[in-house]
Amino acid sequence: MAFSLSPSSKKTFAHSLREKGLRPTKQRACVYGIILDKRDHPTADDIFDRVKKHLPGTSFATVYNCLETLVGCGLVRQVNMDRSPTRYCPNLTPHAHFKCTESGQIFDVQIDQETLSKMHALIPKGFLAENIDLCFSGKGDSSTQ
Amino acid sequence: MAFSLSPSSKKTFAHSLREKGLRPTKQRACVYGIILDKRDHPTADDIFDRVKKHLPGTSFATVYNCLETLVGCGLVRQVNMDRSPTRYCPNLTPHAHFKCTESGQIFDVQIDQETLSKMHALIPKGFLAENIDLCFSGKGDSSTQ
DNA sequence: TCAATAATTAGAATAATTCCATTTTCAACT
DNA sequence: AGTTGAAAATGGAATTATTCTAATTATTGA
Numbered sequence: 001m002a003f004s005l006s007p008s009s010k011k012t013f014a015h016s017l018r019e020k021g022l023r024p025t026k027q028r029a030c031v032y033g034i035i036l037d038k039r040d041h042p043t044a045d046d047i048f049d050r051v052k053k054h055l056p057g058t059s060f061a062t063v064y065n066c067l068e069t070l071v072g073c074g075l076v077r078q079v080n081m082d083r084s085p086t087r088y089c090p091n092l093t094p095h096a097h098f099k100c101t102e103s104g105q106i107f108d109v110q111i112d113q114e115t116l117s118k119m120h121a122l123i124p125k126g127f128l129a130e131n132i133d134l135c136f137s138g139k140g141d142s143s144t145q
Numbered sequence: 146m147a148f149s150l151s152p153s154s155k156k157t158f159a160h161s162l163r164e165k166g167l168r169p170t171k172q173r174a175c176v177y178g179i180i181l182d183k184r185d186h187p188t189a190d191d192i193f194d195r196v197k198k199h200l201p202g203t204s205f206a207t208v209y210n211c212l213e214t215l216v217g218c219g220l221v222r223q224v225n226m227d228r229s230p231t232r233y234c235p236n237l238t239p240h241a242h243f244k245c246t247e248s249g250q251i252f253d254v255q256i257d258q259e260t261l262s263k264m265h266a267l268i269p270k271g272f273l274a275e276n277i278d279l280c281f282s283g284k285g286d287s288s289t290q
Numbered sequence: 291t292c293a294a295t296a297a298t299t300a301g302a303a304t305a306a307t308t309c310c311a312t313t314t315t316c317a318a319c320t
Numbered sequence: 321a322g323t324t325g326a327a328a329a330t331g332g333a334a335t336t337a338t339t340c341t342a343a344t345t346a347t348t349g350a
Contacts, residue, residue, distance in 0.1 A: 023347065025297065044337080059299045064338070069297095080227055083307080085337060098272055109267050118260040119279065126286035127243055127252075134264065135278040141271035168316075170328065189306080204330045209307070211329095228338080230306060 003033035003054045016073040030054050031066040032090075035076050041087040041097075041106040079106065081135055094132075100140025107140065148178035148199045161218040175199050176211040177235075180221050186232040186242075186251040224251065226280055239277075245285025252285065 005013060013032055014024045034050045035042065042050070048063045067088060070076045079087040081099050087106060089097075094116050096109040111119075111134070123129050150158060158177055159169040179195045180187065187195070193208045212233060215221045224232040226244050232251060234242075239261050241254040256264075256279065268274050 021296095023296065025346080027298070057299080059301095061300075061339085062298055065297075078227075080225065082223075082225055083231065083337095086228065096267060098268065098274070100272075101275070107269075107272075109269065111267060115260075115263040115267060118263050122241060122254050122256060122260060122279075123243065123281060124252075124254065124286065127281070128284040129243070129281040130246070130283035131281065133278075133280040133282075136268060136272070136274040136276065137278075138275035139273040141269065166327095168327065170315085172329070202330080204332095206308085206331075207329050214328095228306095 003030040003037075005029055005033045005036070009033070009036055013075065016075050017069070020073055022069060022073070027051070027055060027058055027062050028066045028069060030058075031063060032070055032075060035070075035088050036090050039090060039108075041079055041089055043085040043087055045085065047088065080133075081106070081137065096134035096136060098140065099135065099137040101137055103140060105140060109136065148175040148182075150174055150178050150181070154178070154181055158220065161220050162214070165218055167214060167218070172196070172200060172203055172207050173211045173214060175203075176208060177215055177220060180215075180233050181235050184235060184253075186224055186234055188230040188232055190230065192233065225278075226251070226282065241279035241281060243281040243283075243285065246282055248285060250285060254281065 009032070010029070013029060017024045017028070030051050031047060034047055034054075038050075040046075044060075044063055044067060047067070048058070048060055051058045051063060067076070071078055071088075074092070075090070077089045077092065079089050079097055081087075081097065089108070091108050094111045096111055098107045098109050099105070100107070116132075119132060119134070120129070154177070155174070158174060162169045162173065175196050176192060179192055179199075183195075185191075189205075189208055189212060192212070193203070193205055196203045196208060212221070216223055216233075219237070220235070222234045222237065224234050224242055226232075226242065234253070236253050239256045241256055243252045243254050244250070245252070261277075264277060264279070265274070
C-alpha cells in the first residue's frame with residue numbers, strides 16, 4: 001500500500017510534477033512522503049528501506065530515479081557533506097546544515113536574511129550564483145543525542 | 146627527480162610533518178609542491194598524473210596516502226562539491242569556493258571577517274563548529290574561461 | 291479500449307576511494 | 321659503515337555509492 005501524503009502535500013506534489021510534464025506515480029509519492037514524514041536527512045539507502053515497507057517491489061534504481069525527479073522539481077533538496085552518501089531534505093527555506101561528527105546526525109540551521117545577503121555579497125562581479133551551500137561540522141548538541 | 150619546494154615551503158612542510166612525528170618523504174613533498182604550484186584545485190587523479198612526471202614509480206595509493214597526511218597536518222584543504230571527486234587547495238585563509246557549472250572550474254572567494262562572524266553566529270547554542278564550508282555554484286566569470 | 295509514451299525493474303557497470311599484504315625506505319643504534 | 325625496527329610506499333583487490341542498460345510494466349490521452 002502506498003504512502004499517504006497529506007492533502008496539501010499531495011497537491012504540491014502532483015502540481016510540481018505535472019508542471020514539468022512528469023507523472024505523479026505511487027513510487028514518487030512514496031519517496032516524497034517518506035522524506036516529508038521523518039525529517040532526519042535520510043540517505044538513498046535509508047529511503048530504500050523505508051519505501052520497501054510500503055511498496056515491497058521497489059528497486060534501488062527507482063529510488064534513485066524518484067529522488068532525481070523530486071530534486072529536479074524542487075520538491076526536495078540534496079545535502080552533500082564530505083564524501084558521505086547524499087542525504088535528502090524537504091526543507092526549502094534558506095538554511096545551512098550542521099553535521100555532528102560524533103553521532104553523524106545532521107541538523108538544519110536557519111539563515112536570516114541579513115546573513116544571507118552578506119554571503120551573497122561575497123560573490124565577485126561577473127559571477128552568478130544559482131546555489132549556495134553552507135555546512136558546519138563539529139560537536140552537536142548533546143541534549144538531542 | 147623530486148619536485149623542488151621553495152625554501153620557505155620546504156620549511157613549513159618539514160616542520161608541520163615533524164610536529165606530528167611524520168616523515169617528510171619525497172612523495173609527500175612532491176604532492177605538496179604540485180598543489181602549491183598550480184592552484185587549480187586538482188583532483189587526486191590530476192595530482193597522480195602530475196606526480197608521475199617527477200616520480201614515475203608513484204602509485205595511486207601513495208597519492209591518496211600523501212593527501213590524507215597533508216590534510217591531517219593542515220597543509221592543504223579538501224574541497225568537496227556535490228558528488229564530484231575531492232579537490233585539493235593550499236589556500237589556508239578563510240575562503241569559500243565558487244564552481245562554474247559550465248567550465249567546472251573552481252574559484253576561491255575570500256570571506257571577510259564580518260561575514261565570517263555572521264555565519265558563525267548562525268550556529269545554535271550547544272553546538273561547536275570545527276569546520277565551515279561555503280560553496281557557491283552557477284555561472285562563472287566568462288573573462289577567465 | 292488501445293496505442294504511445296513514460297516509468298519501473300533487476301542486474302551489470304562505473305568511478306572514486308580505501309584496504310591489505312608485501313616490499314622498500316629511512317633514521318637510529320651498534 | 322652495517323643492522324634493525326618502524327614508517328611509508330606499492331600494486332592490486334575490495335568497497336561503496338551511484339548510474340546505466342535493456343526489458344517489462346504502468347499511465348495517459350485519443
